[in-house]
Amino acid sequence: MLDKKQKIIEATIEQFSIKGVENTKISDIVRAAGIAQGTFYLYFPSKFSVMPEIAKFAVEEIMKEIHSSINLADDLDKKIEDLVSAVFRITDSKKEIFAMLYAGLAQSEHLKQWESIYSPFYDWMCTFLQQSSEKGEIRENINCSRTSRILIGLIESTAEQLYLYDSPSQDEIEAQYKELVEFTKSALK
Amino acid sequence: MLDKKQKIIEATIEQFSIKGVENTKISDIVRAAGIAQGTFYLYFPSKFSVMPEIAKFAVEEIMKEIHSSINLADDLDKKIEDLVSAVFRITDSKKEIFAMLYAGLAQSEHLKQWESIYSPFYDWMCTFLQQSSEKGEIRENINCSRTSRILIGLIESTAEQLYLYDSPSQDEIEAQYKELVEFTKSALK
Amino acid sequence: MLDKKQKIIEATIEQFSIKGVENTKISDIVRAAGIAQGTFYLYFPSKFSVMPEIAKFAVEEIMKEIHSSINLADDLDKKIEDLVSAVFRITDSKKEIFAMLYAGLAQSEHLKQWESIYSPFYDWMCTFLQQSSEKGEIRENINCSRTSRILIGLIESTAEQLYLYDSPSQDEIEAQYKELVEFTKSALK
């Protein structure tokens, strides 16, 4: 049943978030999922192979946040502000998952899947840039596909620095938010 | 003897790079270092505690590359081009170490040290921005401390996408390089 | 249905032959038999309990080969030659089954059944010796029941040495065949 698989995925996200990937035992996952030890292996060959499912979940969360936060009809400045704050918000609320994905992706053989899992975000960003380009809101020499990756890397890396590595004050976060918004606006114009 | 400690660090970098952090056993490290199993524990309490030493090494490598590649007397455009290509070069040549640090940092208790280990790069970047600011080469509303982090995140995340996750063609790399250089120039001006 | 039982026996012979008894799982058997996991237990309580059925099958194969190869009306020398070559042939063609039975019998609780399963061969051999005795073709002090066991052990052990343990050339096999035939003739006369 897919019910059990879903339970495993949820329990894995939970346990990975709490304990980290390496400190999570299969026994932790199955206990959290309320299933038998052997059942885990009916669905996944190892805890690492749950990773892509978690990544999918994370990207879905990102996209939900993006879609609900950004109105493509707004002007560029507004959209940039909304975009940055959406990424900040999701990074903050799911920081364990993102930390975990970074750790897991950097080490596993699932790296290649990352590209395709992330593509909804890349695609959305590309569309975003294209529309802005058509409206003449951004530089003309922007390749939307290439810049979408650069832009996502820019915003996420800043968010990660803030929420994963440091524990900055709210003021600090806001200041960095503004600095990044200005940086991004300037970069695109 | 510091000789042995140095051997351990080098062997750990080597083994972590080849096998990844989690798949490296103490026995792998001591074999590579040519020392006895017990000797490791005279210098480090665990393989994870070698991590900060490796991070230090990585940042030293970055700074060497930066210093040898960038002439602060050059004009801004030239310096941006040199900066991006220096980060690309070092990311490519030490990609295993960076992947490893990413994985290791995101999970360990050594996260807090990251900030101080990375500070030479942040400091250099801040100085770089300040000089450019004084010469009027960049926007006036740039806070050099904040933007140094943003800028490093921007360039490194793009380099990582290219060298760690994808295996792009040389043409692709160059195109992305140019896109990033334009993006950065525009962001700073 | 007996259909399913037969399928299980055949699949078990196949799997035991390929993988050996210990390395064969119930899941291998049911997969090969095209039935469900639970169905196996409707017919057999364990994989070992299929063993006697396999032994029966093996003895039937031996007897078929014997009956089709030996004409009791022939003279003794001819019959000995035919007997040895029949056992050689069957050992070669069913070597995996014999190796398996050897391994399985030596360890299981089904050892006692061996005697009764093998009795058709012992009985045939006893009759063979008795007829030869009546015709005065063999020594007088032969007890046909005892010697039948000795004789079967002799021929089978030689065949097993050749086909199970070594991988000898055809020449080697023929030479050993002739040596055994002479040995046997001399033993019986």
Added chain:
Amino acid sequence: MLDKKQKIIEATIEQFSIKGVENTKISDIVRAAGIAQGTFYLYFPSKFSVMPEIAKFAVEEIMKEIHSSINLADDLDKKIEDLVSAVFRITDSKKEIFAMLYAGLAQSEHLKQWESIYSPFYDWMCTFLQQSSEKGEIRENINCSRTSRILIGLIESTAEQLYLYDSPSQDEIEAQYKELVEFTKSALK
């Protein structure tokens, strides 16, 4: 230390003899040997890999019995009687080891080693036949190398039938002993 290795071999023989190969767990062996679980793996990768050491031991036991039982200066009949009774005696006293070796050898990848492990017995038997041949005690058309294998197979298979598979009376054993002695004398003359 070889001390530990020897302990493991002895404990393995003991446990295999008592429980059979498949029912013996590594934990049984290490408990019997008085060592830690992990220590076993310093010397052997699996319980099966102890098998060749056991086979060596078994052949040594056979050779000891043979050497102490047979006087090559005796006449042929006496030597055959002594040979058969020596093999009967050793098979009886080490029946568990022989049963175990049969089971183990028939299934493992160590089959090829069997030939070389058994060679002392083959060699001795070959010499035995050669001496008898020189004295004119046996048939002239005997190839001592080939017949040594046949002869060993003959005597051992009879002994195994008696001691491993059946549980015959002492009278029965003696009767079979005599039958085999006559059979062998006749075969060689």
Added chain:
DNA sequence: GATGAATGAGACTTCATTCAT
């Protein structure tokens, strides 16, 4: 300081067996 054989806790994984459908 250095060694490396020995330890043993504990995680992984398998797979015979069950039982609700």
Added chain:
DNA sequence: CATGAATGAAGTCTCATTCAT
């Protein structure tokens, strides 16, 4: 009768850590 998802007991094996030399 037949099914096959689920179970969980049990065994394997690893590997960080110790400590006598």
